[in-house]
Amino acid sequence: MIKTTQWVAICLVLCLSVGTAFSQGEPVAPSNVTAVDTPNDDGSSITIKWDAAAEDTGISGYQILRRIADGELEPIGDLLPAGTTAYVDSAIEGGTAYTYVVRAVSETDATVDSEQTPAVEGTGEWFHTGKTAIFIVMLLFSAAIVWNIYDARSGKDIFVRRIPGLEAVDEAIGRATEMGRSILYVLGLGGVSGAATIAGMTILGQVARRTADYETALRVPCNDPIVLNVVREMVKTAYLDEGRPDAYNEDNIFFLTESQFAYAAGVDGMIIREKPAAIFLQGTFYAESLILAETGNSVGAIQIAGTTSESQLPFFIAACDYTLIGEELFAATAYLSKDPMFLGSIRGQDWGKLLIFAALILGVLLELSGINWITTLLQRVS
Amino acid sequence: MEVFGIWIAAFLTLCIYSFLYRDNPFYRFAEHLFVGMTVGYGIARSIHQGFIPLAWTPLWAAIIGESPAGYFKLIPICIGLLFFARLSSRHSWLVSYPIAILIGFGSGAMIPNAFQAYIFEQTRGTIEPFGSIHAGTLSGWEIFEAVLMIVGVVCTLTYFFFSAEHRGPVKWISKVGIAFLMIGFGSAFGNTVMGRVALLIQRVDFLINDWIGSISALF
Numbered sequence: 001m002i003k004t005t006q007w008v009a010i011c012l013v014l015c016l017s018v019g020t021a022f023s024q025g026e027p028v029a030p031s032n033v034t035a036v037d038t039p040n041d042d043g044s045s046i047t048i049k050w051d052a053a054a055e056d057t058g059i060s061g062y063q064i065l066r067r068i069a070d071g072e073l074e075p076i077g078d079l080l081p082a083g084t085t086a087y088v089d090s091a092i093e094g095g096t097a098y099t100y101v102v103r104a105v106s107e108t109d110a111t112v113d114s115e116q117t118p119a120v121e122g123t124g125e126w127f128h129t130g131k132t133a134i135f136i137v138m139l140l141f142s143a144a145i146v147w148n149i150y151d152a153r154s155g156k157d158i159f160v161r162r163i164p165g166l167e168a169v170d171e172a173i174g175r176a177t178e179m180g181r182s183i184l185y186v187l188g189l190g191g192v193s194g195a196a197t198i199a200g201m202t203i204l205g206q207v208a209r210r211t212a213d214y215e216t217a218l219r220v221p222c223n224d225p226i227v228l229n230v231v232r233e234m235v236k237t238a239y240l241d242e243g244r245p246d247a248y249n250e251d252n253i254f255f256l257t258e259s260q261f262a263y264a265a266g267v268d269g270m271i272i273r274e275k276p277a278a279i280f281l282q283g284t285f286y287a288e289s290l291i292l293a294e295t296g297n298s299v300g301a302i303q304i305a306g307t308t309s310e311s312q313l314p315f316f317i318a319a320c321d322y323t324l325i326g327e328e329l330f331a332a333t334a335y336l337s338k339d340p341m342f343l344g345s346i347r348g349q350d351w352g353k354l355l356i357f358a359a360l361i362l363g364v365l366l367e368l369s370g371i372n373w374i375t376t377l378l379q380r381v382s
Numbered sequence: 383m384e385v386f387g388i389w390i391a392a393f394l395t396l397c398i399y400s401f402l403y404r405d406n407p408f409y410r411f412a413e414h415l416f417v418g419m420t421v422g423y424g425i426a427r428s429i430h431q432g433f434i435p436l437a438w439t440p441l442w443a444a445i446i447g448e449s450p451a452g453y454f455k456l457i458p459i460c461i462g463l464l465f466f467a468r469l470s471s472r473h474s475w476l477v478s479y480p481i482a483i484l485i486g487f488g489s490g491a492m493i494p495n496a497f498q499a500y501i502f503e504q505t506r507g508t509i510e511p512f513g514s515i516h517a518g519t520l521s522g523w524e525i526f527e528a529v530l531m532i533v534g535v536v537c538t539l540t541y542f543f544f545s546a547e548h549r550g551p552v553k554w555i556s557k558v559g560i561a562f563l564m565i566g567f568g569s570a571f572g573n574t575v576m577g578r579v580a581l582l583i584q585r586v587d588f589l590i591n592d593w594i595g596s597i598s599a600l601f
Contacts, residue, residue, distance in 0.1 A: 134494050134502070160544050192481070193488015195496070229465060230481050259420035265398065265413045272405040287578075314571035325563065331544045347545040356505060357539065363509035364532060370516045378506035381498065 027059040027104040027112050035100045035117040038088060040131075043124030045090040048100050050114065052085050063103040064089070067116070073101055092122045133381040140355075145348030152340035158347050165304055165322030166335050172302045173210045176277035182217035183207070184276040186267060186292060188307065189260055190284030192226045196308045199329045200283035201227070201234055203306070206336040207280060208238035215247055221256040221270065223263050228255045264288035268295045281305040281320065282329065285312045293319035306332065385596045392593035395585060437462075508535050534562040 030050040038045040053059050061079040064087050076089060092098060097119035103111050152158050176183045185204055190197035204220070211218040218235065222228040232253050239248035256266045268291060271279065279296040281289070281303065289305075289312040296303045297319050305316035306324030316323045324332055330349075334342035363374040397412035437459050444452030461483060467476035511528035514520045520528065540552060541559035548556050 131494060134497050137497060137501075138493065158545060159547060161546070161548055163544075191488070192484050193492060195489075195492065198485065198489075226465075226481075226484060229468065229477055230485075232468075233477060233481065255421075257417045257420045258424045259416075262416040262420040266417045268401065269405070269410065269413045272401075290578075310566075311570050311574055314567040314574070317567060318571070327542045327544075334544075350543055350545045353539055353543060356501065357536065359505055360508060360532065360535065363505070364512045367509055367512035368516050370513075372513050375506050375510050375513060378502050381502050 027106040027110065028053060028057045029112045030062065030102040030104050030114040033100070033102050033114040033117055035098070035120045037120060037122050040125055040128045041122075043094055043122040044092065045088050046092055046098060046100075046120055046122050047086060047088050048102065048117070049086045050102050052083065053104065057104075058106045058108075059104045060107045061105050062087075063105055063111075065101040065103055065113070067099045067101075068096060075103075079105065094122060094124075097121050131381070133377065141348070141352050144351040145345050147344075148348040148351070149341050149344030152344035152347075158340075158343040160331065160335050160343060160346055163324070163328055163331060163335050165306065165324045165328065166332050168302070168304055168322045169207065169336065170210065172278035172280075172304060173207065173214060173216060175302055177214040177216045179277045181277035182219050182274055183211060183278045183280070184267075184271065184274070184296075184301075185218060185220045185280045185282070187220070187222065187227060187231070188281070188283030188285040189223050189263065189288070190227075191224055192230055194284050196282075196284045196329060197227060199333065200306070201230060202333040203280070203282050203329075203336065204231065205234045205238050206333065208235040209242050212239045212242040212244040212247055215244075217249070218252060219270070219274070219276070220253040221263075221267055222254065223256065223258060225255055225258075228253065260286060260288055264291045267292055271295045271299055271301070275299045276301050279303045281307070281316065282324070283307065285309050285316075290315040290319060296320075385599075388592050388596050392589055395589065504535075508532055533558075538562050 030053065033048065033050040035046055035048045037043070038047045048064060050062075059082050061082055062084055063075050063079055064077055065073040066076045066089065067073045076091065077087065080087060087102075089098070089100075098121070099119050100117045102114040104114075105111050148158070173183060185207065187197055187200045187204070190200075192198075208218060210216075220231055220235070222231060232250060235253060236245075236248055236250075239245055257263050270276075271292075272295065276296075276299075279292075279301045281292060281296075282305070285292075285307050286309065289307070289309070293303060293305065293316055303320035304322045304324070305320040306329040307313060307316065308326050308329060310326075313323065313325060317325075327349075331346055333339075334346045359374065366372065366374055394412050394415070397408040398416075400406055401409045437455060440449065440452035440455045441459070442452070443449040444455070461480050464476045464480045467473040508531055511520065511524070511531070515525055515528065537555050537559035539559070541548075541556040541563070543552070543556070546552060
């Protein structure tokens with residue numbers, strides 16, 4: 001026979017156990033849940049945010065649920081860790097409205113859902129407000145270049161310092177002409193929109209003018225079909241400008257392959273068999289740089305290289321006669337052509353470098369004084 | 383079948399390495415095979431990953447009325463088709479248009495990113511440690527590194543000034559800049575050579591273990 005006091009004790013223990021289990025197993029519903037179109041994107045995502053849960057609420061994670069129109073709520077993505085307060089749904093379609101629910105999951109797998117958010121659609125923005133600072137700097141930079149181009153066109157003499165590798169261009173072409181051998185021009189593996197490839201193609205235009213004059217064969221194996229078209233157009237124009245359309249041979253500019261090492265193998269084979277007297281390696285290069293430069297060196301060709309790929313420059317410096325380092329490649333066209341547009345552009349870029357100088361020195365002085373608004377600004381735009 | 387593949391790979395590896403001796407028919411065979419196969423593979427990949435999903439499928443969906451938005455694809459398709467104008471000497475000038483669009487689009491997409499990564503980010507990285515110097519959280523060596531970094535950046539940047547003559551102090555500052563560049567290149571050279579040696583070891587490992595191993599497995 002159980003006494004009344006024992007009954008009371010049992011009831012108390014049971015109530016406490018159930019209460020404890022309930023407080024541990026039943027998480028608190030996520031509060032202040034919002035779903036908004038992600039700002040500054042192309043309309044391909046929606047950002048869901050909610051308030052961080054207080055500690056000791058027994059939440060082990062969050063599951064996001066999504067509803068399209070009047071459809072069912074469906075879980076998306078994996079279970080998010082307990083401390084998460086935001087989720088970006090990137091699997092949405094334009095023109096479709098979505099509603100979201102954030103489900104809190106406890107350690108005992110008990111769940112509780114938040115309120116459903118209002119329906120939201122993903123829309124693309126035309127202007128990325130986070131990039132305003134870059135836009136302003138680019139405007140200033142462009143203004144400096146345009147100003148200097150007008151200055152150069154008005155007849156003002158713009159100085160460009162001596163670049164040793166470029167002074168050897170005439171020597172290399174002259175040597176090939178005297179030896180009766182071809183010139184090989186390799187643009188590397190970059191696409192048509194790569195800055196180094198564009199610079200390499202512009203230098204090629206200048207080289208083509210000279211080969212047109214000297215009637216020296218200019219061979220250009222291309223890695224990209226679009227680069228091939230641009231190169232053919234540029235070389236053809238150079239030959240026309242020099243009044244030698246008859247000397248232009250389209251077959252000397254050809255597509256080899258898009259594959260990196262097959263391209264290297266093919267160009268190596270050409271170098272060994274044709275033994276060009278001069279080799280220009282100008283553009284974007286990767287691991288094939290040393291293979292090409294060493295093979296060119298082995299046949300005794302005069303080699304002028306130029307690239308912006310920092311990891312390949314050491315190989316060119318070691319294996320080639322002359323190397324254009326980084327931005328020298330971009331300055332090359334102005335140096336070779338003396339065209340006011342390129343000369344003005346070079347001086348405009350130098351003005352940009354002066355601005356960087358000023359930012360560096362001012363930034364260092366301010367940081368040393370404990371003022372960090374320049375780094376904060378740079379961090380915001382980075 | 384796997385052994386057959388190993389033998390082909392080993393044969394072609396040796397054919398390519400035979401170039402180290404001199405140009406020879408084996409190298410020429412491997413070279414032409416390699417170039418031909420990659421061109422064929424490239425064409426097939428362009429059709430399956432480019433033409434079909436990006437041009438044909440959306441256009442066909444528009445034609446059969448499934449998704450009229452697919453008709454917008456006609457704009458890039460027509461621009462791309464202009465490349466074929468080269469085949470006609472009378473209309474070859476039309477090629478300039480897709481080229482101009484591609485270069486313009488490429489530059490427009492690339493320049494803001496280059497500004498962000500190469501100018502803003504690197505400028506911040508160079509000046510930020512000086513804030514820590516002010517806060518007194520850097521060791522003596524870290525302060526030396528921060529100062530060395532700013533000296534290196536200023537001197538190297540001076541070397542890349544093209545519209546000013548390098549004489550007097552500018553000449554000496556740019557010479558220090560070149561020294562910084564060469565030290566950097568030396569370090570990069572060593573790192574990359576180590577990587578290339580690792581590739582060679584991988585290939586030799588394939589020849590010794592997989593290929594010669596497959597021979598010994600036969601007996």
